[in-house]
Amino acid sequence: MAQIEKKKGILDRLDAGEVVIGDGGYVMALERRGYVKAGHWTTEAAVEHPEAVRQLHREFLRAGANVMETFTFYSSDEKLNISGNIANVTGQQINEAACDIAREVANEGDALVAGAVSQTPCYVNNKNENEVKAIVKKQMDVFVKKNVDFLIAEFFEHVEEAEWAVQVLKTSGKPVAATLCIAPQGDRHGVPPGDCAVRLVKAGAQIVGVNCHLDPMCAVKTVKLMKEGLEAAHLKAHLMIQPLGFHTPECNHRGYISLPEFPFALEARAMNRWDMQKYAREAYNAGIRYIGGCCGFEPYHIRALAEELAPERGFLPPASEKHGMWGNALANHHKPWIKERATREYWENLRPASGRPLCPSMAIPAE
Amino acid sequence: MAQIEKKKGILDRLDAGEVVIGDGGYVMALERRGYVKAGHWTTEAAVEHPEAVRQLHREFLRAGANVMETFTFYSSDEKLNISGNIANVTGQQINEAACDIAREVANEGDALVAGAVSQTPCYVNNKNENEVKAIVKKQMDVFVKKNVDFLIAEFFEHVEEAEWAVQVLKTSGKPVAATLCIAPQGDRHGVPPGDCAVRLVKAGAQIVGVNCHLDPMCAVKTVKLMKEGLEAAHLKAHLMIQPLGFHTPECNHRGYISLPEFPFALEARAMNRWDMQKYAREAYNAGIRYIGGCCGFEPYHIRALAEELAPERGFLPPASEKHGMWGNALANHHKPWIKERATREYWENLRPASGRPLCPSMAIPAE
Amino acid sequence: MAQIEKKKGILDRLDAGEVVIGDGGYVMALERRGYVKAGHWTTEAAVEHPEAVRQLHREFLRAGANVMETFTFYSSDEKLNISGNIANVTGQQINEAACDIAREVANEGDALVAGAVSQTPCYVNNKNENEVKAIVKKQMDVFVKKNVDFLIAEFFEHVEEAEWAVQVLKTSGKPVAATLCIAPQGDRHGVPPGDCAVRLVKAGAQIVGVNCHLDPMCAVKTVKLMKEGLEAAHLKAHLMIQPLGFHTPECNHRGYISLPEFPFALEARAMNRWDMQKYAREAYNAGIRYIGGCCGFEPYHIRALAEELAPERGFLPPASEKHGMWGNALANHHKPWIKERATREYWENLRPASGRPLCPSMAIPAE
Amino acid sequence: MAQIEKKKGILDRLDAGEVVIGDGGYVMALERRGYVKAGHWTTEAAVEHPEAVRQLHREFLRAGANVMETFTFYSSDEKLNISGNIANVTGQQINEAACDIAREVANEGDALVAGAVSQTPCYVNNKNENEVKAIVKKQMDVFVKKNVDFLIAEFFEHVEEAEWAVQVLKTSGKPVAATLCIAPQGDRHGVPPGDCAVRLVKAGAQIVGVNCHLDPMCAVKTVKLMKEGLEAAHLKAHLMIQPLGFHTPECNHRGYISLPEFPFALEARAMNRWDMQKYAREAYNAGIRYIGGCCGFEPYHIRALAEELAPERGFLPPASEKHGMWGNALANHHKPWIKERATREYWENLRPASGRPLCPSMAIPAE
Numbered sequence A, B, C, D: 001m002a003q004i005e006k007k008k009g010i011l012d013r014l015d016a017g018e019v020v021i022g023d024g025g026y027v028m029a030l031e032r033r034g035y036v037k038a039g040h041w042t043t044e045a046a047v048e049h050p051e052a053v054r055q056l057h058r059e060f061l062r063a064g065a066n067v068m069e070t071f072t073f074y075s076s077d078e079k080l081n082i083s084g085n086i087a088n089v090t091g092q093q094i095n096e097a098a099c100d101i102a103r104e105v106a107n108e109g110d111a112l113v114a115g116a117v118s119q120t121p122c123y124v125n126n127k128n129e130n131e132v133k134a135i136v137k138k139q140m141d142v143f144v145k146k147n148v149d150f151l152i153a154e155f156f157e158h159v160e161e162a163e164w165a166v167q168v169l170k171t172s173g174k175p176v177a178a179t180l181c182i183a184p185q186g187d188r189h190g191v192p193p194g195d196c197a198v199r200l201v202k203a204g205a206q207i208v209g210v211n212c213h214l215d216p217m218c219a220v221k222t223v224k225l226m227k228e229g230l231e232a233a234h235l236k237a238h239l240m241i242q243p244l245g246f247h248t249p250e251c252n253h254r255g256y257i258s259l260p261e262f263p264f265a266l267e268a269r270a271m272n273r274w275d276m277q278k279y280a281r282e283a284y285n286a287g288i289r290y291i292g293g294c295c296g297f298e299p300y301h302i303r304a305l306a307e308e309l310a311p312e313r314g315f316l317p318p319a320s321e322k323h324g325m326w327g328n329a330l331a332n333h334h335k336p337w338i339k340e341r342a343t344r345e346y347w348e349n350l351r352p353a354s355g356r357p358l359c360p361s362m363a364i365p366a367e
Helices: A010-015 A026-033 A050-063 A077-082 A091-106 A121-126 A129-145 A159-170 A193-203 A216-232 A273-285 A299-308 A318-322 A325-330 A344-349 B010-015 B026-033 B050-063 B077-082 B091-106 B121-126 B129-145 B159-170 B193-203 B216-232 B273-285 B299-308 B318-322 B325-330 B344-349 C010-015 C026-033 C050-063 C077-082 C091-106 C121-126 C129-145 C159-170 C193-203 C216-232 C273-285 C299-308 C318-322 C325-330 C344-349 D010-015 D026-033 D050-063 D077-082 D091-106 D121-126 D129-145 D159-170 D193-203 D216-232 D273-285 D299-308 D318-322 D325-330 D344-349
Strands: A067-069 A112-118 A150-156 A176-180 A207-211 A238-242 B067-069 B112-118 B150-156 B176-180 B207-211 B238-242 C067-069 C112-118 C150-156 C176-180 C207-211 C238-242 D067-069 D112-118 D150-156 D176-180 D207-211 D238-242
Touching: A026 A050, A026 B299, A050 A067, A050 A091, A050 A299, A050 A318, A050 B050, A067 A091, A077 A091, A077 A121, A091 A112, A091 A129, A112 A129, A121 A129, A129 A150, A129 A159, A150 A159, A159 A176, A159 A193, A176 A193, A176 A238, A193 A207, A193 A216, A207 A216, A216 A238, A216 A273, A273 A299, A273 A344, A299 A318, A299 B026, A325 A344, B026 B050, B050 B067, B050 B091, B050 B299, B050 B318, B067 B091, B077 B091, B077 B121, B091 B112, B091 B129, B112 B129, B121 B129, B129 B150, B129 B159, B150 B159, B159 B176, B159 B193, B176 B193, B176 B238, B193 B207, B193 B216, B207 B216, B216 B238, B216 B273, B273 B299, B273 B344, B299 B318, B325 B344, C026 C050, C026 D299, C050 C067, C050 C091, C050 C299, C050 C318, C050 D050, C067 C091, C077 C091, C077 C121, C091 C112, C091 C129, C112 C129, C121 C129, C129 C150, C129 C159, C150 C159, C159 C176, C159 C193, C176 C193, C176 C238, C193 C207, C193 C216, C207 C216, C216 C238, C216 C273, C273 C299, C273 C344, C299 C318, C299 D026, C325 C344, D026 D050, D050 D067, D050 D091, D050 D299, D050 D318, D067 D091, D077 D091, D077 D121, D091 D112, D091 D129, D112 D129, D121 D129, D129 D150, D129 D159, D150 D159, D159 D176, D159 D193, D176 D193, D176 D238, D193 D207, D193 D216, D207 D216, D216 D238, D216 D273, D273 D299, D273 D344, D299 D318, D325 D344
Parallel strands: A067 A112, A112 A150, A150 A176, A176 A207, A207 A238, B067 B112, B112 B150, B150 B176, B176 B207, B207 B238, C067 C112, C112 C150, C150 C176, C176 C207, C207 C238, D067 D112, D112 D150, D150 D176, D176 D207, D207 D238
Antiparallel strands: none
16 A cells, blocks of 8 residues: 555644544563563564564555554653663663554555553552653654554553653643543542543543543443533543453453453453454444454454444455455355354354363452 | 574374474464455465465464464465455465465574365365375475475365375375364264374375364363374374364364354454363373464464473473463562462462453254 | 241341341242243142142241242233233132242241232332222232231332332331342333332332342342442341342343343253352352342252351251251262262362353343 | 143153253252251251242242152252251151152142252262162152152262162162263263263163253263263163253362352352243253253243243243233333343343452362
């Protein structure tokens, strides 16, 4: 696909009512591919194994993503040191490499580059506003230098820290999105989602929502509460959602980290493509227009979002060349019982078995 | 990693009692990455998107695989035509491109290239031996020209067709492995696994076993029956196993194709890394030394095999730099309940929940 | 056991801080014994098959129940006619026979007789206060004539109707208990449990709580809300609970009637004796002192309540002569793995399997 | 129902091709009612609480049972002593009382009385044929004195001990049935079901089959193997089945005793009435004509057998006056979603939820 001369910015797209498909989760997908260490979740692979990061970006692009988030999760020097900095690279190196990779792939299609910052370990330790802001600024400076298209403050458990991050990111002059990893119960200090949204918008975010920690059904519910909070405060902002790709019906306010299966036995909870189509529809119906994923989302999950919303968007993503809608590539199968699976009705009504008769369907979250 | 000057061949390794780690399943992994069409399962991506195929090979290599199977499943002109040949490429083009990619990545580490042929649609239609053999020969000619290290005849449901394939492959002078996708009940004509193994060895295979269709527990059982058959016939051969990465306790002789979840809702059945370690140990204890995977195996599953058998092999795979054995990277986690998960005991005893309270644990297979 | 000369009344017991063990559900237990028609749930068996009703009363008495509720559920002429009055008996006949049976068995131990009235079909049809009150009065007149020890208005979905019933029952001069079959969400008009409790006490009930419709965990939660409501209103009343003997974690405000398994496939949800001990402890800890059961409670479930609260009560029920606490009768079993089950730890931690791999763990309630 | 002057004997019925409905399990049902001690499973309640035993007999009779088995399980002096003889009664007293109760209730309908003997603890201890036979004879002498209609040797794990019992019972001149509590794998010495059946018939049994230990699906399978064994040996006998009322899909040759839920947490495995109708049909189709139940069978389960086979038998049991076939009593329910449940299709296709999301669907049997 040829490079698009001048791409429409994120706010132009959302203001025009377009659906923006986000990308999926990088750290967990690359952990399974062998490039990220679970427990650390740092992104030194941007420097060490750029081909692996690039390939995953490309797969999300093919799947229909309009945004390439830089692979910069937890990539401050502070966090790298806590995790032992096994690769001996600086945050600056990672952030620069990640920007270059994201831009290279974004140029292969109609995608924007978003520079992403996330919560800092120092916030929970000392709540030092200056320290937090300095860490955010350090990452942002690279994003500005590399001229990303917009910025995302994501994976914040406390709205206060997210506000600080937004305040820093606003100084760049670029559009700012902010997503919290919270449940309908509110942030970790008990601030309800509606209040969180109001505070983030007042801090300067033009796009607000949630990411990670909980499954799509729960995340849509939280964003709805954010929307109600904004309406009650007569504020306007675009809504964004990037939930887990795992079923977490029993999660409490802590999210999936509290599940006994985190992080090495979540397989049985993985959502399938039909679950994702249902999620995309519910998010859309809730008025959310920036719809993506986080941990657990593989490229085909993002494709499912793009396919579900193809009627609204007017086109299918590139990777749909390798996918029949609702299983229609099975229509010519020589086995009759497979042939019968080439329908929407079949897949929408299927209750998939786990193949694990010794396992329960739900767990007790920690605490 | 520098290229190894002169690698030890597959038979030398097995004769020496080494454990050979196989790679995982390409078509299903690449389907989820957006490069293969489910229902067709053809491999034109070797020509269209070589970077995607190369990256997956590389991930299996990093995970510890000693073999790079060419991405040539179902890639005969016959099968491409049945599937509509959506990419307009010839079998010859695919097979050549796939060999080049496999060799390129194999050269990055200690891996061999195996040229792979599989069952032909024409066998079930007319059982014409000449036609089947001609199709196999056409693929093999490319493998010989590209000088692969050995050959695999895999995914055969009927031992008779596999025998024909082995007879053709033997003419190459290269080592030949043969795996059937059968259950303990035997092949689709009811030939028991022990008899199947005897026939394959008599046809010329030096390595025999099973691949795909059933989960590791079932596959180990089938290979054990093969071993017993060979022993009873006073024949010798190396044993090989490349099962599904899905739990399929209820499968009948048809395998997972008969499950209602095939192929678009198998997520809940996916095995985790600890399941894989258990499988590797059981396969090893059964005397199998070529141990890999098929559909459902992602790179971290292969890594789990290599990690479980590291004591026997004497080394860890490259991707273990990004993995703590038995979750030990969690030992410094700041959340105490996560810290407690840094033990073998925790993960071995966990019965992971599916997060799907509306779903059953087992399904009724078709037929 | 010889008849007790003069038994302590219900209020004397509760005022003294004693635990009163209620009986279990009659209609569902007798449906399974062949004497009640599901769908009708009328109690003509009191006239037709008194020996069956007497035996069930006796089993609850042996299990430790301090109250024999008259077998008079839904036994108004109005409801009998709606159900076709298949037995051709009058409400008066049923109510009289039920009182006689309950008294006969109560005299065999330390139990009181409670005359029970329940919701009327006419309430939902026309909300005619006079009509409802007339039906209640007709039943009550029998109870007064037969000199029951106290009265219970139970299984009301609307607090308004329950208030009317209490107002009528108060005219008898006997102690009055009132239980609603509501969820924490409140009654069917949305009146919260706290408000319901206040209204029932103001109407004259000395004992208030919930019965039927939801499982013990949910029921305890509802009674706690009632308690909070009473405390906020500076009212005093004794608390009572008679929940389902089925696990209903997914129930909405309608209760188990909305579950797809109602009423003929609830078996898999049946609680065991250890579940019941846990329930008894939680109810006690919540300050509830009249603790019994409803549909799904068999005699051994009531015994489990009495056994759990034996330390507080100072004695075991008669039927404990045929029961070892926490499985201790297994301690001498000749099979070692059965022997190991003779501990509290074993049974408290067991997660019992359903033996139904094709079935889900939860259902979607109607509406 | 008036007493039948002269009832048709068990062999006359079976020879005429009639379906004989057996009764259900007494010890487990009476354990739950508070009259039998689990772990001991002795039947002193026949002396202590005859009204409770009588009532359960009557419920099975109303449900359609044509046989009243004497409540004499494990009621030898030997077993009573091992269990501590908590009631201080002799085996003779129990056996006499049990015969009187069974006869009294049998006279209320069209039922025969069967005197039942079961395995002896001394068999596994010393295999002393004389001792075993003496114990059996002692019980049989009471049955002869009380003039039961026929005799059953049941719950034998070793065919050898069952043969000895049959040899003794034959001396009475009464018809003899013999049932083993074995799996399709055979008896505890590995004798296959077909051989077991042959040996029992050669020992003198006119009716052979299985009881207890495994669920109906498994039990039907075992009886089919018995039938095949008899046919191969050109022997003739009537077939009988009295399986568990619990789902035990994972049971090994030891039966449900090896399940972790035995005996105090089996609730979730309880079969419902529709499961029972399916079982009755399968047993009938397998050529079995004496069809009843064992542990876990409540009266309504027996009624379900009689209802399923009503077309063949030409009549419904008395308790069907309180039961609508396939839920038809719900047809006039005022709630529309309950009304829809008044069909066979609804109940046959329902996959009932357990309400236990923390529990698995299957367990690992001991050993």
